[in-house]
Amino acid sequence: MSPRAPDATTTLQPPASRWRSVVARFALVAALLAVALAAYWTGLAQTLSPELLSREQDQLRAAAAASPVLSLGLFVLAYAVLTGACLPVALVLSLLGGAVFGVWSGAPAVLLGGTGGAILTYAAARSAFAPLLVRLAERDVRLQLLIAGFGRSAFRYILTLRLFPMAPFALVNVASGLAAVPLRPYALATLAGGVPTALIYTGLGAGLGSSLGSEQSLVAALRSPQIVLPLIGLTLLSLAPALIKRARRS
DSSP, rough: OOOOOOOOOHHHHHHHHHHHHHHHHHHHHHHHHHHHHHHHTTHHHHHOSHHHHHHHHHHHHHHHHHHHHHHHHHHHHHHHHHHHTTTOHEEEEEEEEHHOOHHHEEEEEHHHHHHHHHHHHHHHHHHHHHHHHHHHHOHHHHHHHHHHHHTHHHHHHHHHHHHTTTTHHHHHHHHOOOOOOOHHHHHHHHHHHHHHHHHHHHHHHHHHGGGGGGGGHHHTTTTTTTHHHHHHHHHHHHHHHHHHHHHHHH
């Protein structure tokens, strides 16, 4: 019985190169995990609450007025990194963006930060785990068809999910990375689908202002047009997927 021939990939790729490949695949996952652990360890995740933001609003607005470009840049970076690490801070940060920067500056910052965070999570999941899923799909026809179908209608499918406020943002990012969705339609659908929610949530933040941390003033603020209109927009946005599906059928 002749000895088994060595695998071609084993002979062509030395052990050190294989280790570097593994490290490169999991580096982004490890970095985002480190951010998440640091946020919980330092208490940052608990600090980002409406009550604290209402107390710090004046200082944050003063800092933004003193250095608007730098403040917006840091806000976008923090939004992207924290949401990329799948921390549940997107809503609070969106309200903060509206309260500190206003709608017309805050909404683009929220949109850029949210899209950046979505791409970070997507890239981490795709680089680390998508190759494994693809290998599994080679042995499972149903999984192969699922991944192929996701890729064919990626833009429309992801756009529909982004327009639905109840769809788990981080879960959509991870699933898109695992399915190896092409980056361009994923990024474009995320950017386009994030426009309404960015405007609505920053509008809420700008309208609420100092009411963020006060239950009594929050109830009073809910009667103002600045709050009622974004809430109506949020309600209509939640109905968008059903309306799109119905229009497509007709």
